[in-house]
Amino acid sequence: MKALVWHGTTDIRCDSVPDPQIEHPRDAIIKVTSCAICGSDLHLYDHFMPGMKSGDIMGHESMGEVVEVGPEAKGKLKVGDRVVIPFTIICGECDQCKRGNFSVCERTNRNGHIAAKAFGHTTAGLFGYTHLTGGYPGGQAEYLRVPFADATHIKVPSTLSDEQLLFLSDIFPTGWQAAVQCDIEPTDTVAIWGAGPVGQMAIRSAILLGAKQVIAIDRVPERLDMARAGGAITINFDEESVIERLNELTNGKGPEKCIDSVGMEAHAAGTVDAMYDRVKQATMMETDRPHVLREMAYVCRPAGTLSVPGVYGGLLDKIPFGAIMNKGLTIRTGQTHVNRWTDDLLRRIEEGQIDPSFVITHTVGLDEGPDMYKIFRDKQDGCIKVVLKP
Template sequence: MRALVWHGAQDIRCDTVPDPEIEQDRDVIIKVSACAICGSDLHLYDHVMPGMEKGDIMGHESMGEVVEVGKGINGALKKGDRIVVPFTIICGECDQCRRGFFSVCERSNRNKQVAAKAFGHTTAGLFGYTHLTGGYAGGQAEYLRVPYADATHIKVPDSLTDEQVLFLSDIFPTGWQAAVQCDIQPTDTVAIWGAGPVGQMAIRSAILLGAKHVVCIDNVPERLEMARAGGASTINFSDESVIERLNQMTAGKGPEKCIDSVGMEAHATATIDSMVDRAKQAVMLESDRPHVLREMAYVCRGAGVLSIPGVYGGLVDKFPMGMIMNKGLTIRTGQTHVNRWTDDLVRRIEAGEIDPSFVITHRVGLEDGPEMYKTFRDKKDGCIKVVIKP
């Protein structure tokens, strides 16, 4: 089959690789009908996230039709079923899965000893996302093996198109969880850093959850335009001071809830602290650039919430713990517990409360995938979200 394969930093190729096979009883194989490039794939593309190996297949936002079923599926899925595959692989049986904390599933990461060394305890296996999280082949391919498939799937109604449901795999529940864990009240101003795909989903989620005012911060004009279309006010950080504007908008008090949908690769040249972070990264003194975390902690109203769906990989420097402690801020973060939210979100898509396909700007075949990584990374050609149809 054809697949998008990681060969090194900024080197992803459309290669012919062996078809996946059933390896465990709880596996299924799907024929991928649609998949997407995620912002967190760019951390792998730029090789700022450790743990990739040459030959790894990319992709963790996929859906398709079940074409092979393992012996242990026990009727949960059958050939011909149409499923979306959550990016977190879940066993559905361990203590964490039973509590709904799927992204820290205790069994699905087959390299759990490595993850435990890095993080203290294991996290769930993820598709196409480093050997720290299991080294599972990803879904930017014609076929995908889904481990623990009786639990790791989202069945979707035929009344909804692929493009309406594909983002249940990651960015929609990720933006949703980021907003939900803010515990949004009708009087809240919610500030969202980053108008990429997760930021766009977080905007819509905050509106659905009843925020009084949503503000989005970015410097890419078309992304800010899409944010405004979703009901957000916008701040272009190239043109104005984020902190001054947020304080102006909130009568000097700051937003109650702040969401970081930027993560470890904050703009490297926009601020002095990011430039220092970039220099430290270059000499291995720091792994991530936490400019957004610092700005959120500074501007957030006392007793507010910092919600962090943005991906961080390792160590950050000059983290303002004094601000966080003295203002009594709450931090909520984590990879998304996708299946915790998806039944509710499918219902909301069916009800017409939201249609996540609004974010798609580019549709390509698998062979154009490598070029689209570059276009997406460089934010060229108005690119916000790429869907690949193998």
């Protein structure tokens, strides 16, 4: 089969690789009908995340048709079922899964001992996302082996298009969880740093959850246009002070709720801390650039909430923890507990409350994937979200 394969920093190729096989009775094989490039895939493309090996298959946003089912998965799946595959691999049986904390499933990371050394405890296995999370082949491919498939799937109806459903795999529930973690009240201003795909979903989720005012912070014109179309007030951080504008929009009190949809590769307009982060990262004295976290801690209203769906990989420097503690801020983070949210989100799509396909700007074949990684990373050609058709 054809698949997008990582060969090193900024080196993604469309290769011929062996077809996946059933390896465990709970497995299933799906024929991928649509998959996507995620912003967090760019952390792998630029090799900011550790644990990648040459030959790893990329991708964690996939859907398709079941073509083979292991004997222990047949009670939940059958050949011909149409499914979206969450990026988190879940057993459905451990203590964390029973609590709905699916992204920290205790059983699915087959390299859990490595994750435990890095993080203190293992987290769930993830598709196409480093050997720290299991080294599982990803879904930017013609076929995908789904481990623990009886639990790791979302059955979807034939009445909706792939484009409407695909993002149930990651970015829609990720934006939704980011907003839910804010405990939004009708009087709240929600400020969202980053108007990429996750930020766009967080904007619309915050509005669906009843926020009084949603503010999106970015500098890419196409992203800011899309954010305004979704109901947000926008701030272009290249053209105005984020802190001054947020204070202006909140009568000097600051937003009650702040969402970091950027993560480890934050950019800023010539600030001292951004230059400091670039130097520290280049000299391997820091893994991540936390400008957004610093700015959120500074501007957030006292007793407010910082919600962090953006991916961080390692060690951060100069985090103003004194401000966080003395202002009484709550920080809520985490990879997304996808299956916790999908029944509700699928219902909202079916009822027409939201059509997640709005975020798609490019649809191409798998063989064009390597070029699209660079276009997406460099924000060329108005690119916000890429869907691949194997």
